[in-house]
Amino acid sequence: MALSTDLVVIGAGPGGYPAAFHAADHGMDVTLVNEESAPGGVCLHRGCIPSKALLHVAKLLHEAQDAEQWGVTFAKPKIDLDKLRDFKNGVISGLTGGIGQLCKARGVKLVQARGEFIDSNTLRLKKPDGSADELKFKHAIVATGSTPVMPPFFDLGDDRVMDSTGALALADVPKKLLVVGGGYIGLEMGSVYSALGSEVTVVEMLAGLLPGADRDLVRPLATRLKEHFKAIHLKTKVASLKATSGGIVAELEGEDVESPQTFDRVLISIGRRPNSRGCGLENTAAQIDDKGFIKIDKNQRTADPNILAIGDVAGEPMLAHKATREAKVAVETLLGQPAEFDNIAIPAVVFTDPELAWCGLTESEAKAAGRNVTVVRFPWAASGRAQAISRTEGLTKLIIDPETERVLGVGIVGAGAGEMIAEGVIAVETAAVARDLADSIHAHPTLSETIMEAAEGFYGQATHSFRPKK
Amino acid sequence: MAREFLVPAIDEGVESVDLASLTVAVGDVVEAGAVVAEVETDKAAADIEIGFGGTVTKIHAAPGDSIKVGSVLLTLEESAAAETTPAAAAPAAPAEVAPAPAPAASAAPDSEVPVAKPVAVAAPARTAAVVAAPSSAESDDGTPAPAGPATRRLARQLGVDLHGVSGSAAGGRITQEDVKFYVKSVMERGGASGGGGGYTPPPLPDFSKWGETERVPMNKIGRSAAANLSMCWNVIPHVTQHDLVDITELEAARRRVAEIAKKTGAPKVTMTAIAMKAAAICLKEFPKFNSALDPQTNELVYRKYFHIGCAVDTPNGLLVPVIRDCDQKSISEIAAALTDVAGRARDGGVKLSEMQGSCFTITNLGGIGGTAFTPIVNYPEVGILGMSRGRTELKIVDGEIDERLMLPLSLSYDHRVVNGADAARFIVRLGQLLSEYFQLAVES
Numbered sequence: 001m002a003l004s005t006d007l008v009v010i011g012a013g014p015g016g017y018p019a020a021f022h023a024a025d026h027g028m029d030v031t032l033v034n035e036e037s038a039p040g041g042v043c044l045h046r047g048c049i050p051s052k053a054l055l056h057v058a059k060l061l062h063e064a065q066d067a068e069q070w071g072v073t074f075a076k077p078k079i080d081l082d083k084l085r086d087f088k089n090g091v092i093s094g095l096t097g098g099i100g101q102l103c104k105a106r107g108v109k110l111v112q113a114r115g116e117f118i119d120s121n122t123l124r125l126k127k128p129d130g131s132a133d134e135l136k137f138k139h140a141i142v143a144t145g146s147t148p149v150m151p152p153f154f155d156l157g158d159d160r161v162m163d164s165t166g167a168l169a170l171a172d173v174p175k176k177l178l179v180v181g182g183g184y185i186g187l188e189m190g191s192v193y194s195a196l197g198s199e200v201t202v203v204e205m206l207a208g209l210l211p212g213a214d215r216d217l218v219r220p221l222a223t224r225l226k227e228h229f230k231a232i233h234l235k236t237k238v239a240s241l242k243a244t245s246g247g248i249v250a251e252l253e254g255e256d257v258e259s260p261q262t263f264d265r266v267l268i269s270i271g272r273r274p275n276s277r278g279c280g281l282e283n284t285a286a287q288i289d290d291k292g293f294i295k296i297d298k299n300q301r302t303a304d305p306n307i308l309a310i311g312d313v314a315g316e317p318m319l320a321h322k323a324t325r326e327a328k329v330a331v332e333t334l335l336g337q338p339a340e341f342d343n344i345a346i347p348a349v350v351f352t353d354p355e356l357a358w359c360g361l362t363e364s365e366a367k368a369a370g371r372n373v374t375v376v377r378f379p380w381a382a383s384g385r386a387q388a389i390s391r392t393e394g395l396t397k398l399i400i401d402p403e404t405e406r407v408l409g410v411g412i413v414g415a416g417a418g419e420m421i422a423e424g425v426i427a428v429e430t431a432a433v434a435r436d437l438a439d440s441i442h443a444h445p446t447l448s449e450t451i452m453e454a455a456e457g458f459y460g461q462a463t464h465s466f467r468p469k470k
Numbered sequence: 471m472a473r474e475f476l477v478p479a480i481d482e483g484v485e486s487v488d489l490a491s492l493t494v495a496v497g498d499v500v501e502a503g504a505v506v507a508e509v510e511t512d513k514a515a516a517d518i519e520i521g522f523g524g525t526v527t528k529i530h531a532a533p534g535d536s537i538k539v540g541s542v543l544l545t546l547e548e549s550a551a552a553e554t555t556p557a558a559a560a561p562a563a564p565a566e567v568a569p570a571p572a573p574a575a576s577a578a579p580d581s582e583v584p585v586a587k588p589v590a591v592a593a594p595a596r597t598a599a600v601v602a603a604p605s606s607a608e609s610d611d612g613t614p615a616p617a618g619p620a621t622r623r624l625a626r627q628l629g630v631d632l633h634g635v636s637g638s639a640a641g642g643r644i645t646q647e648d649v650k651f652y653v654k655s656v657m658e659r660g661g662a663s664g665g666g667g668g669y670t671p672p673p674l675p676d677f678s679k680w681g682e683t684e685r686v687p688m689n690k691i692g693r694s695a696a697a698n699l700s701m702c703w704n705v706i707p708h709v710t711q712h713d714l715v716d717i718t719e720l721e722a723a724r725r726r727v728a729e730i731a732k733k734t735g736a737p738k739v740t741m742t743a744i745a746m747k748a749a750a751i752c753l754k755e756f757p758k759f760n761s762a763l764d765p766q767t768n769e770l771v772y773r774k775y776f777h778i779g780c781a782v783d784t785p786n787g788l789l790v791p792v793i794r795d796c797d798q799k800s801i802s803e804i805a806a807a808l809t810d811v812a813g814r815a816r817d818g819g820v821k822l823s824e825m826q827g828s829c830f831t832i833t834n835l836g837g838i839g840g841t842a843f844t845p846i847v848n849y850p851e852v853g854i855l856g857m858s859r860g861r862t863e864l865k866i867v868d869g870e871i872d873e874r875l876m877l878p879l880s881l882s883y884d885h886r887v888v889n890g891a892d893a894a895r896f897i898v899r900l901g902q903l904l905s906e907y908f909q910l911a912v913e914s
């Protein structure tokens with residue numbers, strides 16, 4: 001007998017499981033199909049969560065080091081890698097176990113299988129034991145996520161050449177690590193290994209780290225990374241990788257780059273690819289664009305009336321919180337509610353030290369679009385809290401429409417920027433004007449005051465920063 | 471102490487009123503609650519009561535003036551005994567207006583706070599917004615409407631295009647109250663005048679639940695026609711006047727001329743060309759039909775030329791090429807111009823400029839059939855003449871039963887510009903020109 005369900009959700013990442021939960025909470029009969037045994041997707045197993053657990057440890061190591069300047073000296077840390085790995089894995093299993101329980105509590109049927117569309121109403125379920133089932137559905141939400149890009153000429157079949165998954169596995173602490181790609185994943189993992197003791201070299205093909213972020217925000221981060229990393233080579237390409245018994249030999253092409261160099265491990269972090277192939281979408285009316293993303297409308301609907309798509313497989317930016325929001329929109333669309341993915345601010349956070357976070361319009365986007373904006377900056381040197389924690393390299397900036405005074409974008413670099421950006425998101429998303437931020441009381445002494453003072457700057461002077469009149 | 475009395479809010483959405491009369495003069499002593507003026511809005515007349523007492527020292531407007539809600543009407547010298555609670559300064563007419571908290575009435579007695587909150591809910595800023603795409607939160611240039619997620623969701627639910635709503639908060643930020651107030655005022659206006667209400671239709675249901683479907687995108691002509699027709703329909707209060715015109719003799723004469731034309735190679739004279747000529751004569755006699763209403767200034771713009779558009783059914787959709795100066799052209803010249811431009815319209819060879827500038831439009835469906843229809847006026851024109859298929863009817867002529875060819879005419883017009891009697895006169899005069907074709911010959 002064929003199985004049947006109202007809604008099948010394929011993939012149990014931060015897109016898929018919230019979709020399944022939301023639908024079940026609204027009385028739908030939901031089956032959640034996930035290839036891996038535990039739900040959670042990339043985010044929980046080999047993405048956001050484990051990387052943040054390790055970055056937390058990295059931060060602690062840095063702070064212990066910094067404490068020397070304040071007269072507190074710790075002994076050189078001893079790192080028990082097995083224990084550290086256990087801590088990280090414990091975090092993962094705790095969270096994924098929690099999702100499993102929430103599935104049960106909500107009556108979501110969690111099925112471990114690989115899902116492949118046979119047609120617009122039928123999914124083949126390939127079980128790990130080799131058996132297969134067919135599942136009839138009325139609607140499907142595709143949330144199959146993404147996979148690290150590993151070009152064939154880097155794929156030596158040697159586990160010393162890793163993707164982010166390999167790096168998070170924490171097999172050892174290589175003496176010399178090459179990070180290929182200066183995006184957020186490369187810089188985050190590079191920071192982890194550097195804190196654990198690796199000599200980290202980053203190569204980036206483009207002229208700057210973290211393309212997409214405003215340069216003035218990247219600068220303080222780049223300065224600090226240069227202190228911790230052995231080298232950051234911009235406009236540099238890896239021409240080849242060769243596995244030798246002494247290490248991975250990398251030929252590097254760029255200005256003033258020593259080449260070849262030998263590394264104990266190499267992390268390839270040059271991007272991610274949507275998982276849109278191999279799940280039978282060609283047997284449905286859903287369409288895939290030339291980058292491999294499933295084409296969707298503002299309601300997450302694909303070209304197939306029965307099928308919706310969310311998360312990494314449905315387009316940029318490939319971020320967990322975007323996936324979760326899209327999950328809500330998709331389910332509400334099915335429920336006939338007036339939902340639409342019309343979000344203005346999707347925060348981007350780089351969890352390095354310092355952290356870098358932004359949302360809404362960036363200054364470079366405004367420039368590129370020829371849009372007239374006023375940019376106000378508040379340097380953290382003028383923040384009492386930043387002084388107290390000795391993190392004065394930070395910067396808070398607001399992108400403001402000079403006419404309506406509406407806050408169009410917020411960018412922050414500095415300790416804790418990832419938590420602070422929430423205020424920026426609310427401001428941009430709810431169309432707050434600079435006066436709203438300037439006139440709201442921000443607790444003292446906190447770094448959040450820098451947002452208030454930046455907004456004050458729009459109207460002339462910020463209390464703690466004086467700009468001589470022109 | 472001097473205190474100003476401001477024009478209070480009379481009704482939701484009313485931004486200014488006409489001052490009909492004043493019941494006070496300089497030097498008068500008035501008491502709180504006294505009627506000081508009578509005003510008129512476009513809907514009603516209302517008495518204005520003052521909320522505080524004192525001696526009138528200055529009057530800021532004269533009867534007949536159009537005065538803005540919130541502007542100063544009177545200055546009074548308050549007597550010590552007079553009531554001075556600003557909060558009591560309620561106007562007589564229903565004052566509960568403010569959808570959002572009105573600016574708090576402060577205790578400063580000499581800065582009277584207007585009761586009306588200036589939530590301007592005028593016509594949508596851009597009439598094009600009338601047919602906005604289902605996505606309501608972004609404007610053409612991609613700037614999101616200044617509203618938070620909850621407000622945007624509400625707008626989607628109510629089918630409101632946020633770009634037509636003016637926000638009451640700082641920076642033009644739109645609140646949920648603004649959206650509700652907007653919908654209310656649009657409904658009260660009957661969704662008619664002004665700009666069409668800015669509604670976006672709710673999304674379609676999933677039709678595939680009931681059977682097979684296919685999606686075909688509309689072509690460009692179709693899309694712009696749809697946008698334009700929705701705008702016309704929303705902006706113009708339409709009335710259609712029907713009539714039946716005896717064209718037995720005209721048609722017989724037309725056939726004779728056509729026979730001759732066949733031999734000489736002269737252009738074929740069609741009923742449409744004749745109707746265009748007759749319409750040009752009527753437009754001259756009834757200049758309002760040749761005018762346009764300027765929504766910004768409320769002026770009628772009378773055009774001293776008589777260009778008439780003619781709807782042409784092409785494989786790509788409806789096009790309306792324009793024949794210039796129909797008053798100066800003979801029927802045969804009109805026919806020649808029409809044959810030329812209609813042919814090119816069907817082949818896609820008609821220039822945009824040839825489809826602009828018409829004062830009036832004729833659409834003839836007689837070749838296909840039908841007894842009558844209600845054509846949509848092509849904004850900013852104020853009239854359109856629809857022609858259906860001529861049909862033979864038995865008619866008593868001079869006591870004899872006779873078979874006559876009757877042409878059904880349907881004249882739609884903008885009722886803001888043209889009143890019903892004028893429209894009836896227009897169609898009767900037009901019918902007369904067509905049934906007494908010699909008159910048409912004489913007058914052209």
Ligand SMILES: Cc1cc2nc3c(=O)[nH]c(=O)nc-3n(C[C@H](O)[C@H](O)[C@H](O)COP(=O)(O)OP(=O)(O)OC[C@H]3O[C@@H](n4cnc5c(N)ncnc54)[C@H](O)[C@@H]3O)c2cc1C
Nearest residue numbers: 011013014015035041042043047115145311312318319320
């Ligand atoms: C190192 C790293 C750090 C990151 N850090 C952050 C961060 O800090 N913040 C952030 O927002 N994002 C971060 N991300 C990105 C984030 O992990 C993704 O955006 C997010 O996981 C996408 O969620 P998703 O639900 O679309 O898909 P995924 O999380 O990729 O989940 C998809 C699931 O579907 C399963 N699946 C795939 N195909 C099938 C099939 N045919 N049948 C059944 N199951 C299938 C997969 O096995 C997987 O479990 C990070 C990613 C990496 C790699």
